[in-house]
Amino acid sequence: MSAEIIYGRELAEDIRERMTKEVADLRELGVVPGLAVVIVGNDPASLSYVRGKDKASKKVGLESNLIELPEEVSQEELLDLVDRLNHDSNVHGILVQLPLPDHINEDEVIEAISPSKDVDGFHPVSIGRMMAGKETFLPCTPLGILTMFKEKEISLEGKHVVVLGRSRIVGKPIGQMLLNENATVTYCHSRTKNLKDFTQNADILIVAVGKPGFISGDDIKDGAVVIDVGVNRIEDGSLTGDVDFESALEKASYITPVPRGVGPMTITMLLHNTIQAAKQLNQIPQRSS
Numbered sequence: 001m002s003a004e005i006i007y008g009r010e011l012a013e014d015i016r017e018r019m020t021k022e023v024a025d026l027r028e029l030g031v032v033p034g035l036a037v038v039i040v041g042n043d044p045a046s047l048s049y050v051r052g053k054d055k056a057s058k059k060v061g062l063e064s065n066l067i068e069l070p071e072e073v074s075q076e077e078l079l080d081l082v083d084r085l086n087h088d089s090n091v092h093g094i095l096v097q098l099p100l101p102d103h104i105n106e107d108e109v110i111e112a113i114s115p116s117k118d119v120d121g122f123h124p125v126s127i128g129r130m131m132a133g134k135e136t137f138l139p140c141t142p143l144g145i146l147t148m149f150k151e152k153e154i155s156l157e158g159k160h161v162v163v164l165g166r167s168r169i170v171g172k173p174i175g176q177m178l179l180n181e182n183a184t185v186t187y188c189h190s191r192t193k194n195l196k197d198f199t200q201n202a203d204i205l206i207v208a209v210g211k212p213g214f215i216s217g218d219d220i221k222d223g224a225v226v227i228d229v230g231v232n233r234i235e236d237g238s239l240t241g242d243v244d245f246e247s248a249l250e251k252a253s254y255i256t257p258v259p260r261g262v263g264p265m266t267i268t269m270l271l272h273n274t275i276q277a278a279k280q281l282n283q284i285p286q287r288s289s
């Protein structure tokens with residue numbers, strides 16, 4: 001068997017085209033969805049992600065404001081900025097790029113963002129609503145994965161999903177979101193024993209551990225759906241995932257590549273959440289993007 005490759009980049013392009021029309025309609029109504037992206041410090045990967053977010057936002061017609069703060073910014077200054085953005089009626093979505101430097105209390109910053117502008121879906125109110133199965137902002141990478149499943153008509157009902165990784169950004173929320181879709185979810189992490197026993201029994205395997213080639217074809221059940229969330233820069237400067245693509249391709253039914261797989265969907269879902277936030281804050285009825 002050779003798997004079908006799910007190119008998130010192509011899906012993302014289609015979705016962004018639909019969004020461009022939706023934003024044009026909103027602008028006709030006098031609503032210009034506004035996003036503020038805050039980055040602290042000079043981490044090259046983070047800078048490249050926020051610049052990607054800023055560029056993609058502008059391309060679909062959003063008003064994007066990229067705020068770059070020095071590494072030494074204090075907790076108080078950052079909280080003051082978030083407070084100003086919470087009260088700015090031209091800003092509908094606020095995102096603080098993670099990770100933050102060690103001297104910043106990440107939880108306190110996330111909790112300072114108004115839940116009505118929490119387009120990253122990391123605020124405890126958003127997480128609580130997600131756990132209760134209520135409508136809310138969903139974190140962008142998991143929402144991108146869910147959108148891929150929907151666009152490819154991959155059924156989730158009763159499927160055994162194994163999630164490798166338990167981060168705030170991917171692992172924890174994707175498991176809960178798939179549980180909400182009636183999948184049976186197992187979380188595995190660095191302390192899990194006999195990992196193969198889990199991975200080899202997964203109908204859907206989601207790998208978000210940040211270790212190049214951590215999973216190979218041997219670890220995968222025949223016909224499994226394999227979603228690779230790893231973005232690892234290796235010695236030769238190229239990007240590679242957490243899954244050994246060539247060996248997994250032979251076993252899986254569907255697989256996402258790295259690059260051009262899950263990553264581009266992350267930014268697209270941020271645009272989606274920002275448009276939804278602008279509509280909610282302006283009391284405009286929702287429609288799917």
Ligand SMILES: Nc1nc2c(c(=O)[nH]1)N[C@@H](CN(C=O)c1ccc(C(=O)N[C@@H](CCC(=O)O)C(=O)O)cc1)CN2
Pocket residue numbers: 048049050052095096097098099120140141169231239258259260261262263264265266267
């Ligand atoms: N506040 C947040 N911080 C972080 C998030 C997040 O969702 N919110 N996610 C990650 C990084 N991330 C977005 O911020 C992100 C990662 C990867 C990509 C992407 O498009 N990857 C491309 C390759 C890009 C490259 O060449 O470097 C791909 O996989 O094809 C987009 C966004 C951490 N922080």
